C-alpha cells in the first residue's frame with residue numbers, strides 16, 4: 001500500500017523506537033515470570049510488561065508496532081536486567097525479520113550502552129539515543145571542555161516561523177564512555193527556546209555524522225521517540241484497547257497472549273486507519289476512536305455483518 005515509502009526518513013531510514021509497557025499488575029496474583037517490585041511501605045507488586053519496536057516518523061501521526069517481546073524475569077534478575085535481556089531478544093528477532101532494511105534506532109538514555117549500540121551496529125543499523133549527564137559523564141565532560149576552548153565544537157542557531165529558537169552544539173567522533181573506547185559516537189546538545197523564553201534541553205549520541213545541514217533533521221528524529229509515549233501507548237490505554245486493564249494472569253502465558261492479541265488488534269486498526277478511506281471519513285465524523293469502537297460494537301450486537309466495508313456502510317447510515 002506504499003506505507004513504508006512515506007515512512008522513509010530522509011528517503012533512507014525507517015525510524016524504530018523501543019518502549020516497554022506494563023499490561024498486568026497485581027499485589028496478589030503472580031508467577032515465576034512476573035517482574036517483582038517491593039515498595040517502601042512493604043507491599044509487593046507483580047507485573048508483566050511487553051517491549052515493543054514501533055515504526056515512527058517525525059511528520060506522520062500513525063505509528064506501527066513492528067516487533068514485540070515479553071519482558072519476563074529469570075531467577076534473581078532485577079527489572080533492568082529483564083528489560084535489557086528482552087531488548088537483546090527483540091533485536092535478534094528484528095534482525096531476522098528486517099534484514100537489509102536501513103533501520104534507525106531512536107532510544108532513550110537507558111539504551112545508550114556499549115552492548116546495545118554494538119548489537120544495533122552489528123546489524124548495520126544506525127541510531128540516535130538520548131544521553132544524560134549522570135549516566136554519560138565522560139561525554140558531558142568532553143562537551144564542557146570543548147565549550148571552554150571552542151575547539152572542534154560546532155554551533156548552529158536557527159529561528160523557525162513560530163518564533164522558537166533552536167540552538168545546537170555538536171561534535172563528531174568521540175568514545176561513548178571510558179568502558180567502550182572503541183565505540184565512536186557523534187554528540188549533539190540541543191536547546192529549544194520558545195516564544196516565552198522557556199528553555200528545554202535535550203542531548204543525544206548518534207551514528208550519523210552531524211553537520212549544520214542535517215542537525216535540525218536529527219533533532220526531529222530524536223524527538224519523534226516521544227510519539228510512542230504520546231500516541232501509541234496513550235491510544236492503547238485510553239482509546240478503547242484497555243492495555244493497562246488486567247484481563248487476567250492465567251497459570252502460565254495468558255497475560256502475555258492477551259497482550260499480543262491487543263497489539264495485533266491495534267496494528268490491524270492502524271493499517272486500516274492508514275489505508276481505508278471510508279474508515280477515515282467515519283473516524284472524522286465520530287471524532288474519537290473510542291466512540292467509533294462503541295458504534296462498531298453496538299452494530300455487531302444487532303446485525304449480521306459480512307465485511308469491514310459492510311460494517312462501515314451500516315455505521316455511515318447511523
Ligand SMILES: [Zn+2]
Pocket residue numbers: 030031032033034035046047048249
Ligand atoms: Zn506472572
